[in-house]
Amino acid sequence: MDTAADLIANRPVETGPAAELSQAADPKSPVALFGPDEPLATDAGVQISPFQIAYQTAGTLNADRSNAVLICHALTGDQHFAHTHPLTGKPGWWETLVGPGKPIDTDRYFVVCSNVIGSCMGSTGPASINPATGHPYGLDFPLVTIRDMVRAQAMLLDRLGIPDLFLCIGGSMGGMQVLQWAASFPDRVFAAMPIATGARHSAQNIAFHEVGRQAIMADPAWAEGRYLEAGTRPAKGLGVARMGAHITYLSEPALHRKFGRRFQGGSAPTFSFNADFQIESYLRHQGLSFVERFDANAYLYLTRAMDYFDLAADGGGVLANAFRGTKTRFCVMSFTSDWLFPTADSRAIVHALNAASAPVAFVEVESDKGHDAFLLDEPAMFSAARGFIDAAARARGL
Amino acid sequence: MDTAADLIANRPVETGPAAELSQAADPKSPVALFGPDEPLATDAGVQISPFQIAYQTAGTLNADRSNAVLICHALTGDQHFAHTHPLTGKPGWWETLVGPGKPIDTDRYFVVCSNVIGSCMGSTGPASINPATGHPYGLDFPLVTIRDMVRAQAMLLDRLGIPDLFLCIGGSMGGMQVLQWAASFPDRVFAAMPIATGARHSAQNIAFHEVGRQAIMADPAWAEGRYLEAGTRPAKGLGVARMGAHITYLSEPALHRKFGRRFQGGSAPTFSFNADFQIESYLRHQGLSFVERFDANAYLYLTRAMDYFDLAADGGGVLANAFRGTKTRFCVMSFTSDWLFPTADSRAIVHALNAASAPVAFVEVESDKGHDAFLLDEPAMFSAARGFIDAAARARGL
Numbered sequence: 001m002d003t004a005a006d007l008i009a010n011r012p013v014e015t016g017p018a019a020e021l022s023q024a025a026d027p028k029s030p031v032a033l034f035g036p037d038e039p040l041a042t043d044a045g046v047q048i049s050p051f052q053i054a055y056q057t058a059g060t061l062n063a064d065r066s067n068a069v070l071i072c073h074a075l076t077g078d079q080h081f082a083h084t085h086p087l088t089g090k091p092g093w094w095e096t097l098v099g100p101g102k103p104i105d106t107d108r109y110f111v112v113c114s115n116v117i118g119s120c121m122g123s124t125g126p127a128s129i130n131p132a133t134g135h136p137y138g139l140d141f142p143l144v145t146i147r148d149m150v151r152a153q154a155m156l157l158d159r160l161g162i163p164d165l166f167l168c169i170g171g172s173m174g175g176m177q178v179l180q181w182a183a184s185f186p187d188r189v190f191a192a193m194p195i196a197t198g199a200r201h202s203a204q205n206i207a208f209h210e211v212g213r214q215a216i217m218a219d220p221a222w223a224e225g226r227y228l229e230a231g232t233r234p235a236k237g238l239g240v241a242r243m244g245a246h247i248t249y250l251s252e253p254a255l256h257r258k259f260g261r262r263f264q265g266g267s268a269p270t271f272s273f274n275a276d277f278q279i280e281s282y283l284r285h286q287g288l289s290f291v292e293r294f295d296a297n298a299y300l301y302l303t304r305a306m307d308y309f310d311l312a313a314d315g316g317g318v319l320a321n322a323f324r325g326t327k328t329r330f331c332v333m334s335f336t337s338d339w340l341f342p343t344a345d346s347r348a349i350v351h352a353l354n355a356a357s358a359p360v361a362f363v364e365v366e367s368d369k370g371h372d373a374f375l376l377d378e379p380a381m382f383s384a385a386r387g388f389i390d391a392a393a394r395a396r397g398l
Numbered sequence: 399m400d401t402a403a404d405l406i407a408n409r410p411v412e413t414g415p416a417a418e419l420s421q422a423a424d425p426k427s428p429v430a431l432f433g434p435d436e437p438l439a440t441d442a443g444v445q446i447s448p449f450q451i452a453y454q455t456a457g458t459l460n461a462d463r464s465n466a467v468l469i470c471h472a473l474t475g476d477q478h479f480a481h482t483h484p485l486t487g488k489p490g491w492w493e494t495l496v497g498p499g500k501p502i503d504t505d506r507y508f509v510v511c512s513n514v515i516g517s518c519m520g521s522t523g524p525a526s527i528n529p530a531t532g533h534p535y536g537l538d539f540p541l542v543t544i545r546d547m548v549r550a551q552a553m554l555l556d557r558l559g560i561p562d563l564f565l566c567i568g569g570s571m572g573g574m575q576v577l578q579w580a581a582s583f584p585d586r587v588f589a590a591m592p593i594a595t596g597a598r599h600s601a602q603n604i605a606f607h608e609v610g611r612q613a614i615m616a617d618p619a620w621a622e623g624r625y626l627e628a629g630t631r632p633a634k635g636l637g638v639a640r641m642g643a644h645i646t647y648l649s650e651p652a653l654h655r656k657f658g659r660r661f662q663g664g665s666a667p668t669f670s671f672n673a674d675f676q677i678e679s680y681l682r683h684q685g686l687s688f689v690e691r692f693d694a695n696a697y698l699y700l701t702r703a704m705d706y707f708d709l710a711a712d713g714g715g716v717l718a719n720a721f722r723g724t725k726t727r728f729c730v731m732s733f734t735s736d737w738l739f740p741t742a743d744s745r746a747i748v749h750a751l752n753a754a755s756a757p758v759a760f761v762e763v764e765s766d767k768g769h770d771a772f773l774l775d776e777p778a779m780f781s782a783a784r785g786f787i788d789a790a791a792r793a794r795g796l
Contacts, residue, residue: 044669143669203653203677204645210678211642213671214685215613218634236616244609244642247602252737255601261708269706271442271541273611273698277705279601280608287612300671307675308667310659339650339737 028086029054029079029115029122032159040117040152043145050131053156054122055114058082058098059106061162067398068162069104070153071113072170072177074375075302076242076294078121081113082106087293096377103386108398109166116177117152118144118302120295127228127295138225138297146173146309150180154188164188166396167389171195171374172341173302176309179349182330183311183322191392193385195333196374198345199319199352200310205340208248209303212241216296225297238296239287246286251337251370255279312352319352329395330360331388333381335373361388426484427452427477427513427520430557438515438550441543448529451554452520453512456480456496457504459560465796466560467502468551469511470568470575472773473700474640474692476519479511480504485691494775501784506796507564514575515550516542516700518693525626525693536623536695544571544707548578552586562586564794565787569593569772570739571700574707577747580728581709581720589790591783593731594772596743597717597750598708603738606646607701610639614694623695636694637685644684649735649768653677710750717750727793728758729786731779733771759786 032053034040039049056079061068071081071094078085082092082099098104098111115123118141126141133140157165168181168189175197182192201209216222219237223230247255259279263269275281315321330353334346343364353360363384367373374381430451432438437447454477459466469479469492476483480490480497496502496509513521516539524539531538555563566579566587573595580590599607614620617635621628645653657677661667673679713719728751732744741762751758761782765771772779 139671143667200659202650203657203659203675204648204650206659206675207645207653207677207681208642210673210675210681211638211645214634214641214682215616215638217671218613218617218638220618236612240609240613240616240638243612244606247605247609250602252600252602252740255605259601261598261601261604269541273537273615273702275608277601277604277608279605283605283608284612304671342650 028083029056031055031122032156034155038155040148040155042142042148044142046142048117048124048142048144051117051124051152052122053114053117053124053152055079055112055156056081056083057110057112059108059110061110062398065161065163066166066396067109068157068165069109069111069167069169070157070165070181071098071104071111072149072153072168072174072181073113073116074170074172074174075306076290076299077174078119079113079115080121082111088289093375096375097382097385103382103389104167104169108393110162112157112160112162114153114156116149116302118149118298118305120298123152125295126225126297126301136226136228138228141297141301143304143308144301145305146176146180147184149305150177150184153177153181154185157188165190166398167191167193167392169193169195169385170197172197172371173306175341176306179311179322180309182326182328183314186323186326186328189328190396191329191331191389193331193333193388194346194349195381196335196338196341196346196371197349198341199312199322199349201307202345205248206307208245209307212245213300213303215240215244216300222296227296233291234296235291238291238294238299239284241299242290242294243283243287246283248340249370249372251339251368253337253368254370257368258282319348320355323353323356323358326356326358328358329392330358331363331384332360333363333365333374333384335365335367335369335371335378337368338371338373340371426481427454429453429520430554432553436553438546438553440540440546442540444540446515446522446540446542449515449522449550450520451512451515451522451550453477453510453554454479454481455511456509457507459508460796463559463561464564464794465507466555466563467507467509467565467567468555468563468579469496469502469509470547470551470566470572470579471511471514472568472570472572473704474688474697475572476517477511477513478519480509483691486687491773494773495780495783501780501787502565502567506791508560510555510558510560512551512554514547514700516547516696516703518696521550523693524623524695524699534624534626536626539695539699541702541706542699543703544574544578545582547703548575548582551575551579552583555586563588564796565589565591565790567591567593567783568595570595570769571704573739574704577709577720578707580724580726581712584721584724584726587726588794589727589729589787591729591731591786592744592747593779594733594736594739594744594769595747596739597710597720597747599705600743604705606643607705610643611698611701613638613642614698620694625694631689632694633689636689636692636697637682639697640688641681641685644681646738647768647770649737649766651735651766652768655766656680717746718753721751721754721756724754724756726756727790728756729761729782730758731761731763731772731782733763733765733767733769733776735766736769736771738769
């Protein structure tokens with residue numbers, strides 16, 4: 001733990017115009033700095049240097065350094081998995097699953113979650129200052145991939161003195177990282193739990209992402225990506241992108257149950273373009289609150305990283321090749337009403353893992369909550385996660 | 399047919415600034431003009447007057463005036479069901495189904511299709527000149543409903559001397575009009591075929607529409623709806639709206655089959671925000687071509703009309719009440735991969751029709767083409783339509 005504590009103390013404090021321009025500031029998170037001697041070599045063939053990774057931890061690393069859990073966050077998530085969010089004031093996004101006595105028991109495990117490279121909550125991304133120009137990167141930031149995110153996380157673990165992971169877990173884009181961890185660093189992952197994810201992004205998912213990106217880029221305030229210097233913010237475009245994406249995180253039955261066709265404050269239409277229906281008001285709120293906490297260019301970059309993800313492509317089109325010889329034990333989980341990453345996507349992962357002779361459990365949770373079920377109160381998810389993690393802990397001697 | 403011919407001759411020719419401003423011009427269609435003595439009384443409680451309805455016909459009305467077919471078009475459709483489109487140069491949108499020897503046989507039936515009120519292909523809508531101001535209506539145009547569209551169609555049929563319809567048919571928003579026809583004018587509809595539609599718009603569908611509207615309204619060129627006077631066009635916003643909507647018209651399997659994860663002109667990502675994937679290029683093209691032919695405000699109005707549609711609400715929440723005592727014979731059709739109007743929506747219609755003792759056939763067509771299947775080459779749809787229409791013709795003595 002000394003290493004992590006050192007890093008907390010070493011948190012850089014930005015000053016001057018860079019700090020004012022940056023939307024990446026998160027004063028609440030420790031940051032690991034990687035200087036010119038430790039560049040991040042990206043899939044795009046360029047190096048990001050210097051760069052920093054913001055993270056949060058919970059629990060205590062044991063003497064054997066064998067109880068580390070890496071939580072990988074989703075597209076618009078961040079490192080505040082079990083801590084009050086510094087911008088929104090909301091509880092950590094996975095407090096349902098992580099904490100004392102919970103399936104990921106912080107009394108037993110040392111839990112780390114870092115903001116992915118390319119994001120905007122303290123890790124280097126397009127809103128960070130480009131050392132070559134002194135201005136925010138904007139679109140000069142290199143495209144990053146899921147594998148680049150994992151590379152940066154591995155460098156963070158090195159820095160924290162964590163040789164390997166007892167467990168790597170995450171949902172959606174986090175699940176993609178879990179799969180990439182298992183593929184890139186099979187010897188550093190004892191157990192892996194990819195949730196509500198896929199080994200590649202489908203055409204439909206790419207399509208939805210592209211609409212969101214076009215909505216952002218259509219906003220004149222986006223200013224070709226240079227909005228921080230222009231003093232503007234593409235709030236409308238980003239809001240529209242979020243509204244559209246949010247629909248895909250839910251399910252038709254959940255929307256029907258929560259909102260149906262209920263009108264706002266009345267039983268009749270106003271014959272206007274006001275938010276007559278509760279679902280409209282809800283969506284507008286989702287769009288508005290999102291732009292308060294997220295950087296538009298980061299949204300472009302992270303959606304692109306998901307689009308590019310195709311773990312089979314690295315193995316000549318055979319997904320099993322990504323996992324050949326692995327000793328990692330897997331638990332793959334999907335939700336029945338998730339149409340963004342439907343069970344078929346998880347099944348393809350399970351088939352590949354079986355073909356690669358990997359130990360794998362497959363849990364399809366019955367839920368009408370759609371893709372976002374992995375963030376919600378789903379007892380069947382918790383009990384399955386607890387069972388898998390407890391069994392892995394016994395096998396690990398924890 | 400004299401009446402229709404007269405109307406063709408009476409086609410108004412707009413001149414002056416109004417004509418220049420109007421995006422509603424379609425010089426290829428005859429137009430029925432309804433003057434101050436024939437206002438359209440809308441559900442919103444206001445009158446639209448004067449107004450005009452542009453339409454197209456095919457075939458010949460028989461001496462008994464008993465062979466009329468009304469085709470109702472979908473959200474972004476128009477009256478060019480079996481004629482080359484004057485703006486796009488493409489074939490009529492339902493030439494697959496309508497024509498000599500086709501299921502809707504123009505050698506046997508007189509087929510009418512009118513541009514709905516609120517649209518932009520010659521019928522009065524938000525791009526038309528508001529006689530009270532001499533400027534385009536913009537958002538001063540009254541909100542119209544599916545029932546208002548049907549009211550205007552009924553006035554057109556009166557004008558054309560068509561007492562009742564042998565068949566009323568349409569898909570999607572067109573199917574909503576078919577259901578409304580059967581509910582509003584049961585004695586004027588002998589046979590009805592609502593396809594790929596619902597008796598109400600779901601929360602998810604309202605949500606998708608709301609995202610599209612917000613995309614348009616977020617475009618500064620929209621100018622609070624006064625873009626025609628401002629000399630601008632919210633092309634980016636409308637393009638984004640179309641891109642998002644277009645995804646919902648297809649299916650994940652169809653997108654996978656047509657595009658998969660194939661790259662444009664290569665096998666590797668460019669690590670940029672270019673349209674790397676074929677699906678991105680396709681969507682961008684859909685957005686671009688749409689803004690060439692459609693008015694943004696009309697898109698707002700027609701999506702709103704669909705959102706408001708709830709046939710059961712008019713009958714105290716019981717859909718069957720909309721059809722009590724009807725003598726209309728129905729054929730309800732859905733497509734297995736349509737997730738915008740899934741088969742469950744059609745089943746609800748069929749249940750209500752059965753509860754109302756109406757004769758009803760139910761055809762679920764196996765197809766992976768999604769919602770737009772009703773516009774495509776679907777032999778199973780054609781054969782079912784032919785069987786239903788032929789049997790109805792025999793029953794009608796045609």
